Amino acid sequence: MRHSASLANKVFIQRDYSEGTTCKFQTKFPSELESRIERTLFEDTVKTLNNYYAEAEKIGGQSYLEGCLACATAYLIFLCMETRYEKVLKKIAKYIQEQNEKIYAPRGLLITDPIERGMRVIEISIYEDRGSSGSSSGSSSVSGSTAR
């Protein structure tokens, strides 16, 4: 069974700045994904990501404590400990990987972690499943861009 999927299109979910500069992505369902994935699944993913980012950037007791402690130790404490933001980013990376494996990859989609795009966009790559590798590329792809 030889399936070679090639990159057909990329959809970019932009940032939602209606609540200021905090990291939040638009939950509007892009039209290119209409045939590929259910709206609710997509919205769940984006909402969960938004919640993670809100948690990372939350200004509250814990972040103040961390900030003051860091200042008191001249930020040397970050040599041994990672910031709360970094911890949440790790959680996000795991979540995205999980979502990709369970939900998006079976539908021929792939989510790229926003941190790799400078937190500007959530990039969702749409792959066309090709039956055989000999078919013409049609509208898609620069040569050499086949993804595994």
Place this chain on the structure above:
Amino acid sequence: MHLGVSESMRECEYSQISTRSSTPMETPYKKKTPKKRKWEAFPGRNKFYCDGRIMMAKQTGVFYLTLVLILVTCGLFFTFDCPYLAQHLTPIIPVIGGVLFLFVLGTLLRTSFSDPGVLPRATSDEAADLERQIDVANGSTGYRPPPRTKEVVINGQTVKLKYCFTCKIFRPPRASHCSLCDNCVERFDHHCPWVGNCVGRRNYRFFYMFILSLSFLTIFIFAFVITHIILRSHRNGFLSALKDSPASVLEVVVCFFSVWSIVGLSGFHTYLISSNQTTNEDIKGSWSSKRGKDNYNPYSHGNIFTNCCAALCGPLPPSLIDRRGFVQSDTPQLAPPTNGITMYGATQSQQSHMCDQDQCIQSTKFVLQAAATPLLQQQSSEPVILTASPENGVPLPGRTSLTLGGPCTSLPLGQPTPPTSTPSLSCHEATDMLPIHGHAHNHSHPLQEPVAHHHFLTPEEVPSPPGMLHCGSPLGHSHTVQAGFYNPASQDSLHEDSVRGLVKLSSV
């Protein structure tokens, strides 16, 4: 493609220039076996040290001056004044001085060496996607320059998001493009030459702590050096006191002049922090009540205490540019869109690492290509696209606003070249074009001043071209009327002349 032979010829010329000018590491088609770190391929104008761990601006001379001033003054203080003071007053003085000094140095280095919050540039796919969205929103395939602002309502205030032509992104609110470092920086405060870096979201608290602790240190040294001299002069007389410790005079002078500026700056930044504004916003008066009754700062948390805590003790976001990661040469990319216009934009993005001189040559080539494209497309409904030849300086009517947007989205002409860094050739090329624009738009008087003066802007945020673009669209309409009077045959010859003129220019 439909553009024909001349297009492929130009493409050949185009790639000739690009291989000559770009360094091997930046061409995406070359496969290099040794892995490169991302900082080595960073498109901004920053300097990196310690294998990407340290990041500074290009001009660091003033930073070394700051360092020398602090080290020398403190060194003199500890060597000449502290022994006397420790002996005659209390040994706590050098201890406090030492702690302050270390704190100042630590925060200074932290401010100077860290990433201020640089936003990485858009990938070519993202840029192409944005272009497509803007074209769709515009509703036409014409050369009308698309609006490069987006409006967003934040906590009840309408904020305009500007498009950055260099980074090919819509800047998040409060972000700004630093023309010295050639990067968009989040929550851009200002570019500080004393610190040798931009001050932005990630290093603002260190900067504030630096100037605050430096004010304390300066006042501390000033006070105790004066105390030292007074104590000595009680014993031996004023003149012999000065003779015994000459270093004190130097310290007093340095501290006296520093105190006014540093303490003033600390006070100013304390005000900014308490109202949650950036220097940029304050200078522009973005949230000042003078602009309107309903104008308020949407980012403020409401009270001074929360604002201060958020700025100083809030979460520290990680660096978005991943300096020490490795460059992945095989990222799958989409084919650039077949629309002839945006293709130029897409390929240009790959050359974004080029230095200003090459950018200028490329941008001139874009003008050439874009100018010639409608000639080949033969769209009679389009307004006449004529570009002025800079040599004869004849104000040719027409859409010279073409160069401000549309096909030449990444054209740096719309942005001022910083006066410090560019070679004179490219500056002249850029500025030669600009006055022509002002010239050609005969009734664009309010525009002529900013256009002509773009070259002389102080290093601060690049004003985005929308100011010029807004003028472009109404003018476009007026020029269609004028264009109607032109004989198509003479249009072609005018085209050829202007194209030839530009070829000459670009072959420099």
